[in-house]
Amino acid sequence: MIDLNHLDDLARRLSALVPPGLREGREELQQNFKSVLQSGLSKLDLVTREEFDVQRAVLLRTREKLEELQRTVAALEAELGDGAGTPPPRH
Known part of the structure; x- marks a missing residue:
């Protein structure tokens, strides 16, 4: 979830940017800024x-397994490549 302390801080900063003549409603502006930010971020x-x-760890484990499987396949292909000159036994 979004840290509301960060939103409060950002809303305070935005309200501080309001021209001095409009600062009477500073608290209301700050609340409006906060509401707009929360609404936008929730979308x-x-x-x-x-x-x-968690997803990063899952991806890392998956990547490690994939690399291991690639090494195994390469080793099996190399084994098959060594015996490529002789045909497989017929039954």
């Missing part, structure tokens, strides 16, 4: 850092 297809790390 994005985001994952938490924990979900990202």
Whole structure:
């Protein structure tokens, strides 16, 4: 999920950028900024850092297994390549 402290900080920064003549409604602007930010971010297809790390670990394990299988296939192909000159036994 999105860290609301970050949104609060960003909303405060945005409200600080408002011209001095409009700062009477600063708290209201800050709340509006925060609501707009939350709404916009909720529409994005985001994952938490924990979900990202889990998927990264799964991908790493999958990549390692793939590399191991590629080495195994290469070794089997090499074995078959050594015996390529002799035809397979017929039954």
